Amino acid sequence: MGSPDSAVLVEMTGVTKRYAGVTALDRVDFAVRPGEAVCLAGENGSGKSTLIKILSGVEQPSEGAIRIGGEQMRGLNPRRAASAGVMVIFQDFSLFPNLSVAENIAFASELAEHRRFFNRRAARETARKVLDRIGVDIPLDARLEQLPVAHKQLVAICRALACEARLIIMDEPTTALTEREVRRLLGIIRLLKDEGVAVVFVSHKLAEVLEVSEKVVVLRNGRKVAEGPATEFNASSLTRHMTGREVAEASPGPFNGAGETLLTVEKLDKPGAFRNVSFEMRRGEVLGITGLLGSGRTSLAKALFGLVAPASGRITLDGADVPLGDPVAAAHARIGYVPEDRLTEGLFLTQSILRNVAVGRLDSHERRGFLDMTGLVGEAADWLARLKVKTPSIAAPVTSLSGGNQQRVALARWLSRAPKLLILNGPSVGVDVGSKAEIHDIIRDLGAQGLGVIVISDDLPELLATCHRILVMRGGEMVDEIEGGSITEDDLSHKLAS
Template identity: 65%
Template structure:
């Protein structure tokens, strides 16, 4: 449904400002969203996107300016009044009840809105079935949500919003954990929602998706709106420039030295139900990609190379020396590092300081006679913060306080401090903004230039093509082919090889 500029906007923000003490998170932001319109809210981490959403749904009150629904100013917006006005948010974790069924999750918000103390199961099932039919989705109403794949959980969250008569659905990074095929289905669903008059505020770091599904783009930087216009007026380069304030270079990796010696070798690695007969080699200074859809075995392979998953058979050698299988301590001691895909649950101690997160596993290097030298630990962390351009107040700040891109740099700093010979990066830029992504890619290139071997596991095809010398295609636990990175293959060709 095309936006009609003469109609009353569904949602209006007028000069909205939000201050936290001396910090201005939003600075005089104006925004209009019409029924049936998809608006992209773009910006790097820390640009003000999350704060704007919190204001829009009544979690935070603006310090200045006002919010209007259907032209009516909201004197004090609360989550309840926002929900009553049809504003629903789908967060990255979906905020579902894992122990409840699909039908119960879909109808929960709507049932609560009736004020009844008892849930009428027949009515709940009927409501859920109606919404699923509306969006053309077939899900088992009785299935427990915790057993659903990520893409189906997201559909349940969308249907829950529609069951509560959503007029504006805010989607926060909706495609982070989806495969390319699942992303295509989600974008089709968004188009159907727009045709049905539902507005969508789409927050994503994946610029191609944004430009494909949205009519309007609004860019925030440092809390202020710096660009706005029809999506057709933007491309990836101009949108990146608006988000970061600079041109972000992206190109093929530096050619690998033909004389680079072999570093890592994997022969006949097998793990039942995950991958079979995987053999690969990695040279010093090489960036090797492994491309595969979710369920291809790529993550289990990455964990097996680091010892977190024990293969049934096979061999891994580093500089000719065999690495014990299923032993991450031995792998780390031999010089293999691993940066997990889910840094929040697998890579960081969120309540601990940045310095402690960098030094973890190496505290003996900062202690004498069992006493930890905190000054030495802080000084080392400060060096890494500067070297990797981590935006943080100081090394004592909790790592939870950092943006996704800066958290990823902290995990990288931990392994770089150990001086590994091989670094395995599983989804190195998942959930980080475009500026941080380019900087992380730069770090990877610098590591390779210094002779490290880097293995990148990802379903982000442009990332693989921009950073890898070779790319292994993995399907159903099997390496099916090898392609050249850089200009050796196009994104569409690589995508076809993954899907075929």
């Protein structure tokens, strides 16, 4: 294996991991230097999560060697990995929602010092130092559950720094952040690099990955298929390495606007969320609604489906009034809603794929007090096939699927109800690049078939790839309307930030 490189912080050599005959990682070499940012790229199932688990001591490799700071790590476990300076910030941040900012930041370092009692004064001092280190001002006594997502992520970074992290692994760090928050995070990552802290950056947002990383490592089907300086990659080549195929850039295509009016929203108002919102959309149109965090876009999406009750205003679908604040009435009016957080709001995680699709169609398959299971299973299987959901069995739990396939299951549930209007809140959040392109194809196809689709997103490439028209929200109000195909990503970004 050769002599270890003293300038390398972390070195994994020939790492292999097998699970019951399935090879999740196949002889992967991976190295990180102090102060280096490395993009670890790959689709769901490529082996990224397995590599991170092995490096952080959660899993043991079947073969291969790991060195941290030149020391060979045999029997690496999470405590030993943390002591060696390897810290992981997962998508859910793994923080304590009922504790304060200071307590969350200092908890692990206090634990590592084997104190019998928690020292609140020392915890506040520790927290203040690391917050000052990255130039962030967050109230130390604020309960974590009251903070926005971006602040929770900064708390997680500070917790790692309080433990004297030398390598911070960030798993999908920008998934729930607005563009402005992403810019701030990338600035903090650059600051950490200047201080010699290494970062492994895992993200499906390719432009952000390339902007912050010196090196790119691409995994596909458990093998390393590409490695090199970030300057040698662009979004297209990175996508090709990740998927093993060309994923062409797409656009929504022309929409002549001559279709019948499908949805009319008049002077919708919800104090503290949005105000005086009015717009129309036509049958077959894919309409984007975007804005920064706090713009009111998500509250509006929920109001259109009745999950938020506006104080005043009117919604009509096909000329008929839709009762406000009543999701059952919205569903009966043939409005569908796929939420942004599919894990907590969109799926029944303990249930099978079949039940997740079929739950909205039980009444339609009732025969004299009994369910027609043959018809129910057949219809669900048909939708799963039409949306190309990759699953070994529809009886398997929905948690066994990748993020992209879980999203398609949520889509299948609503499409089986034959909606007239489908509201998609963050349709590709946490979805790998190949599945993302396929979901965009589905959205465009739904519009072409005459379905009205509203895409709520701050993913600008997604909006430009799917939407005939884009509405921009700021401070709870509609402030701009843009025809699809008439604006660049940079110009749209400026409109959101101005």
